[in-house]
Amino acid sequence: MKRRMSLIGAACLCLAPWGMVAAQSANWPAKPITLVVPFPPGGVTDLVARELAKHLTEGLGQTVVVDNRAGAGGNIGTAVLAKSNPDGHTLGVMTVSAMSIAPHIHKSLNFNPGRDFTPITNLVNTPGAILAGVKTSYNTLPEMIAAAKAQPNKITYASVGQGSLPHLIAEKLASDAGIKMTHVPYKGAAPAMQDLLANVVDLSFESSLTNTVTNFQAAKLKVLATTGSVRVPILANVPTVAESGYPGFVAQGWFGFFGPAGLPAPIVKRLNELATQMLRDKAVIERFEKLGIQPDPSGPEQFARFLQEQDRIWAATARGLNLQLD
Secondary structure, eight states, rough: OHHHHHHHHHHHHHHHHHHHHHHHHOOOSSSOOEESSOOOTTSSHHHHHHHHHHHHHHHHHSOOEEEEEEGGGGGHHHHHHHHHHSSEEEEEEEEHHHIIIHHBSSOOOOOTTTSSSSEEEEEEEEOEEEEEEEEEEOOSHHHHHHHHHSSTTTTTEEEOOOOOOOOHHHHHHHHHHHOEEEEEEEEHHHHHHHHHHSSSSSEEEEEEEHHHHHHTTTTSEEEEEOOOSOGGGGGTTTTGGGGTTTTOOOOOEEEEEEEEETOHHHHHHHHHHHHHHHHHHHHHHHHHHHHTEOOOOOOOHHHHHHHHHHHHHHHHHHHHHHHHOO
């Protein structure tokens, strides 16, 4: 009898965590939800997160508050989410920079993308662009690549810093095309764009189209190609890199919806449903596409596979650069 009772007790202990998870899920959300954004207010990531917060608030009947935790290229805010309680009251909008690139270029991080998070869904993709100054001699990507092959390292390109997404996009293109260019890193998008417009540098690799379209429409720069999988509606006449002679080339930003590791499955399911509803709303799609943002909802399992593929792509590019920061 004692042995039977001990076995029952052990079984109850094993089941207790699952019972707690079920209870947490049933009572969720029990208080306001924090949505961590690892960048300052006003940027594209923040814009997408605030749209998501609004829809989650409406769908859950509980306030969702955006918490901007900027710094270290998104790594600080990403670490905040990694260390959060997985009760569904702290979530985050994380980006390719921290989740897929940082692990391969930083010697030490306060989080592990493959271990410390629960994927909910991808939210949007942000195709970038290869921009050229108006005084350059080339008007298409093939013409630029021909010029780079004729004079290796003469063409200069701006990025927002060593190890940034634009830097890695440029180096991925250089590797695929067999060219050499000279990297000029800046401490932000604004000074990089300013020097491109002033013809201080020849090219700029952008990871979003926020500043591109206005300057292009004003004839202040050339857009040689976009870097997504399909053309961008607001730049419908501009071909992708893949269409310009490099089939399969896709190098773009993305913003994903995550929870900390251990987020209960029922909560994941409900959050995925609400985010997907938002990203299929015609008004939201139109608003995002005007900014060059492409909604891209997915199931949690599909998103997890996407993350594995992104890790593989950017790991290979980082190895080619032999780049280690910190």
